[in-house]
Every structure is written in structure tokens, then in C-alpha cells.
Amino acid sequence: MKDQFEKILLAVGFPPGKADTLARIFMENSLDGVYTHGVNRFPDFVDYVKKGHIRIDGEPECVHTFGSLEQWEGNLGPGVLNALRCADRAMELARESGIGCVALANTNHWMRAGTYGWRVAKAGYIYIGWTNTIANMPPWGATKPRLGNNPIVIAVPYRDEAIVLDMAMSQYSIGALKQKKMRDELLPVPGGYDQQGNLSVDPSAILDSQRVLPIGYWKGAGLSLLLDIVATVLSGGLSVARITAQRAERGLSQVFMALSLERYSNRALVDQIIQEILTDYSSPAADAGQGPVLYPGERVLKVRQENQTGIPVMASVWNQILTLA
Amino acid sequence: MKDQFEKILLAVGFPPGKADTLARIFMENSLDGVYTHGVNRFPDFVDYVKKGHIRIDGEPECVHTFGSLEQWEGNLGPGVLNALRCADRAMELARESGIGCVALANTNHWMRAGTYGWRVAKAGYIYIGWTNTIANMPPWGATKPRLGNNPIVIAVPYRDEAIVLDMAMSQYSIGALKQKKMRDELLPVPGGYDQQGNLSVDPSAILDSQRVLPIGYWKGAGLSLLLDIVATVLSGGLSVARITAQRAERGLSQVFMALSLERYSNRALVDQIIQEILTDYSSPAADAGQGPVLYPGERVLKVRQENQTGIPVMASVWNQILTLA
Structure with a gap:
């Protein structure tokens, strides 16, 4: 799967390094079971590149620095590459001064929000990050989409892996x-x-x-609005309303925060909490539709393991991808 | 109302400065219509002081510093006073280096989560803060409470006031x-x-x-867990499980973050977003039960105005308070 993605990305003009990284992330998202932002989404990504919404040579650059808070310009480059760079930069800032925050303007869809949570938490940091999106959810009390579903990720290191909450503000x-x-x-x-x-x-x-x-009715609508405001104001980029006015989901605003656990924070407490929450809950609740008690990201690890022998792909999707090469 | 609160707080042993601040916050929470964490809650607060769960002379102190990230010990002092101090410290850190984060261990209930959002946002900063609580919500897939409802606040400056999202992880x-x-x-x-x-x-x-x-079913349960983990790990304090094991809601863990808008962030974008979201939504949606479209905190401002001529109090609550003097 990765080779096929890479071949297509090279063919549309990506240099080898970028093609390799992008192909790997699209494959890994699929390996982890997030097909909607992996293999199923790959044709749309290529389409956006061909239409010029995503600029192959767009590189992220730091435009303002104020201590541990930085503002970056995404130059409409591939969202995945911009986001990886900014997540890494947030970690560098956290390594220097405990916490780091990078606000990124004019980037593109980062595909799976959780990608950056897994990356930062596996490197040993707490991660908090979110993106705005095109309008796809009505404000509470309204019927027309005017809010984004603005996914947020909170991730913490856990044993050799991570606990990763990756959730959009819409119920689905x-x-x-x-x-x-x-x-x-x-x-x-x-x-x-x-x-x-x-x-x-x-x-x-x-x-x-x-x-x-919205999750929690008025609550998720409110949280969506605040995430949009903070990302837009900190990055100086486009709000959900301005993205939507372009009629294409491009030029997004994002926030990446990393917090260091290096000095005095007590990482062992994560194990203690997970044990104390999950103990006694090995059997599922009586209510239909509720599975066993899992921590966020636990199911991803199982799917990642299952998919080692092969990633399931719908024939229609794969056939479409084969036509792109 | 404030005078009555202050008289009682002095009588139970608070020094004048602390009694004045606590009485003002309990009054302001009531003025803003958050009676559950204002006048209605005041008798419980006094009870916790009398039982020794809240230490009148407990003062917050910084125990570790790593750049813009600090760990504070609450010494089981009054939660409101500890939280005000840590919110102010987060602003000081943000003034110096763009962003500041204070993690506070062994504090007590801060009453209304929004108090600190209004304070920090009215001072011109973005605020993100949350607390853990005693267990009051089951994990998804379980029937017994093991998670807190862990309220989170996100607030941004808006005109002379603020937009303040103040939400628990439970639907109510x-x-x-x-x-x-x-x-x-x-x-x-x-x-x-x-x-x-x-x-x-x-x-x-x-x-x-x-x-x-939980809001959004499994989603709010997951968010609650992550908020507990981050607050506990950063502060080195008690998790929801450990608080609950005490059989009294004391010794909470909290996080206070402030982000500066001083240098290059574009505060005017808040106005633009609110205008673009709320325009065309002056009439309520057709669905029953959904009121007009409001931004988070907008209703608070209306109640604050209405209550200028008097704060409504249930007779039973006020009579109980009169017995405390």
C-alpha cells in the first residue's frame, strides 16, 4: 500500500522525501483502522493536489516567536507535512521550557488528527492539538452548518505506547x-x-x-466555536467561516501544544489511573451497544495488530487508486 | 449577600482578606446565575471548612518550575483562593513567554469553573483550564461512577467582556x-x-x-479520562480514583493555562468570527427546545444584568445561611 501511494505521489510531482513521508502516514492511518483518513481519503488528497488547493512545494515557516508560543505560516503545503513539522517544533519548545505551543495558519487537512498525538506522546510528551475545518455542523439553535467539527486530540505516553483521544465535535x-x-x-x-x-x-x-x-448538543457546539476562535486568533489564519467561503477545505488553522514530562511530572501516575479506572470492569455493561471498557486508543492498538497480516481495503477504493498511478 | 457571606467566613476563622475575596466570588457566581456554585453551595463550603477538609490557613506555593510550566502545591487551602492565585500566575508566565501553564495539586473545589475563565480573558489572555472531581460518572461501557465530570473552561477576550465556555463532561x-x-x-x-x-x-x-x-456518550467519557490524567500527571496530585477513595471531594488536581495575545495575535478576529457565525441566526431554529443562537457566556451577561436589581435566592437556602452566622 505504501509503495503504491508513493508511486502516485512521485508521479504527481512530489519530491522523494515528501512522497515517502506522505505515503507512510496514509498507510499508517489505514493500518490503524482509520480508513476514512487513510486509504479511502487518498484519492481526494491527490485530487486536491491536482487542483492546486495543496501546494507540493509549500513549506511551513515560523513567522513570529514569543517565548514558548510561535506562529507559523503553512503556505498551503500538504497538511500532513506541515502538521508533523509543527508538532515536532512544539516538542522542541517544550524540551527547552516545559511547554510549547505552535499555531499554524494557511495549512491543509492533516488527515487523521490522532497521527500527531501518537507521535508526540510516543516521544514522551503530553500533546494537545486541534484543527478547524470547513463548516459542517449547525450552531445550537440553528439548522444550517456554520461551525466546523474541529477535531481535538489529547494524548499522553502510556507504557511503550500512548493513550490517544481523537475526537471531532460532531457525534460522528x-x-x-x-x-x-x-x-x-x-x-x-x-x-x-x-x-x-x-x-x-x-x-x-x-x-x-x-x-x-454536536457531542452533548449545545456543549459540543460551544466547544467547536471556542476551538475555532483560539486556532484562528493565535495563528492569524482563516476561521471556519472564511474557509467555508472559499468553497474548498483549504487554508486551515491549527494549534499544537506539547508539555514536557521530563523534569518532575510523574508519568507512573498514568499506569495507576488506568489500572484504577479499568479494574473491575473486565465484563461489559448490561446495556446493549456498550462494549467492554477501553481507554482511548486501546482499540487502535488491537486493529494495528490485526492489520499486520494485511490492511482491508474496499475493492472499489483500491481500483480507483490504481487508476491514479 | 456578600456582607452575609463575609460575616460567616470571619466567624468561622478566615482572616479579613480571604473572607472578602471568598465572599465576593460566591456573590459574583450567584450574580451571574450560577447559583449551584454560588449561594446554593455556600453552606456546603462552610461545612467543609468546619470538618477540616478545607484548611483556612492553607496557602498555595510553587514547588517546581521548568520554564513556562510550573507545579504548585495547594496545601488543601480554599479552592477558590488557590485557583485565583494559579490563574494569575499562568498570566504572569504568559506575559513573560507567550504561554504559561500551572498545574496545582492538593487543592479544593474551585466552585464555578468559569470564574477563572472570565478573570483571565477579561485581563486580555486566552484561558484553558480544568479540574478533576470526585467520581460521579461511569466510564463508557460501565455502570458505576469511576470518572469525574472534570469541567473544562476555554475563554477568550471579546469586546469589554469575554466568551467563556464552561462545561462539565457530563451532559448535566x-x-x-x-x-x-x-x-x-x-x-x-x-x-x-x-x-x-x-x-x-x-x-x-x-x-x-x-x-x-457523558457528553457525546463515549467521547465525553474519553475526554474526562484524559483531563484527569493530564491534571494528575502534571501536578503530581490525586487522580479521580484517589480523591474518591477519601470519600470526600478534597485534594483536587487542576490545570491553568494562559496564552498571550499581546504580540502578534489578532484579537479582532474574535469579533469577525462571532459576527459571521451569528449573522442570519437572529431567529430561533424550528426545533422545539432550541433557543436563539448564543455564544458561550452570552446568557451569563444577560443574567448578570438582570440580577443587578437583586439576586434571586430560594428562601430555604437563605434561611439555612442565616443560621450559619
């Missing part, structure tokens, strides 16, 4: 709704409203109405 | 459930499960089962 990401629709499945809990204004578990009805449900 | 805070129960009202959306395992809008049934619903 657009990618998850599309995947459920593609598989002709209903949602386990309501994910939005149908066109008649009723809460619905039908992904098609929700995608049609464009009224996805 | 325990305080809100108790208030609804006291008023004999049902919830507008499900807030948890009854003892039979059905989603419920009855606050009494939910308080009885102790199965409050």
Missing part, C-alpha cells in the same frame, strides 16, 4: 457517517437530524440534511 | 441535576440512565442510579 465525523452509509449500517446513537428535524440514526438522512449533532 | 453537572430536581423539572435532553438502564430525562432517577451521561 463526516468520514464516519460516509463509511456507515457506504456499509449500509445505522448509527448506534443519534448522529444528527433528518430533513424533518427529527433526531436520526440514519447516516444518509443526516448527510442529506447537513444537520450533524 | 451534578449541580444542575440537583437544581432541576429541586425545581421539580425534567431535562430537555437525556442526562443519564435510570436504574433500569434506560436513558432518562428525570433528574431524580439519574441522581438515584448515579449513571449520568
